[in-house]
Amino acid sequence: MGIHTGPVISQDGDVYGGTVNLAARIASYAQAGQVVVSEETAHRSGDRLVWFDPLGAVELKGVAKPLPLYQAYRKS
Numbered sequence: 001m002g003i004h005t006g007p008v009i010s011q012d013g014d015v016y017g018g019t020v021n022l023a024a025r026i027a028s029y030a031q032a033g034q035v036v037v038s039e040e041t042a043h044r045s046g047d048r049l050v051w052f053d054p055l056g057a058v059e060l061k062g063v064a065k066p067l068p069l070y071q072a073y074r075k076s
Contacts, residue, residue: 002026025060035072
């Protein structure tokens, strides 16, 4: 799963835009069972039951420069 935070365009029950496209690129990087988020998402998360391990800057198709990504974990 890939998650990015930002504005979206909502139309006819669907969402579009750069935020959605970047989330899709992040999802394509993630492995089975892995939740990978952008730096923006990791920094904005206020959930104390989730923590993030840095994966480093990753090159994603269609993205101009490497993007810092994080793996999300739920605290037990």
